[in-house]
Amino acid sequence: MGLSAVNMTEFTSNLDNESPFVMLNQLKFKSNDGLEMYKNYLANASQKLHEVGGRVIYMGKPNELLQGQETWDFIMLVEYPSRKAFLTMISNPAYQEIHKDRMNGTERAVLYVTDPITAKELTNK
Numbered sequence: 001m002g003l004s005a006v007n008m009t010e011f012t013s014n015l016d017n018e019s020p021f022v023m024l025n026q027l028k029f030k031s032n033d034g035l036e037m038y039k040n041y042l043a044n045a046s047q048k049l050h051e052v053g054g055r056v057i058y059m060g061k062p063n064e065l066l067q068g069q070e071t072w073d074f075i076m077l078v079e080y081p082s083r084k085a086f087l088t089m090i091s092n093p094a095y096q097e098i099h100k101d102r103m104n105g106t107e108r109a110v111l112y113v114t115d116p117i118t119a120k121e122l123t124n125k
Helices: 005-012 032-051 083-091 093-105 119-123
Strands: 021-029 055-060 076-082 106-112
Touching: 005 032, 005 083, 021 032, 032 055, 032 083, 032 093, 032 106, 055 083, 076 083, 083 093, 093 106
Parallel strands: none
Antiparallel strands: 021 076, 021 106, 055 076
16 A cells, blocks of 8 residues: 555656646545545645645545446645645655654555646647
8 A cells, every 4th residue: 555666666757857846646445444544644644735835726526427437535735835845745755754654544545646738838829
C-alpha cells in the first residue's frame, strides 16, 4: 500500500516541474475500522499538508458506478504547489508516523498525479 519504488522513480524524475498539481486519491477501506483509521490520518495529516502549501480541494463518497468495474469508498483531490512540496511532506518523519493509519486502514488505493490542461490544449484550437 506504500508508494512503489517504480512509481516514485517516475515521480522524482519530474522534480524540476515546479508547477502545482492535483493528486487524485481513490481509496477502498478495509472495514469500518479502516474508515476510522483514515479519519484519524486526515485529522493529523492536514497540518503537514498545510505546512508544504497544499490543500484539499474536494472530498467525496462515490455512489452510483456508471462506467468501469472498480468501486471505491472515498475520493479526494489534493492540490500541491509542486512535486518537491509533496516529496518534502512524505519525507517528513512526523508524516511517516501519521501515514501508518492510512496504510493500516486502506485495502487498496490509487494515487494519480495530474497536471492541469486548458480547453485550448485539449481541442488544439
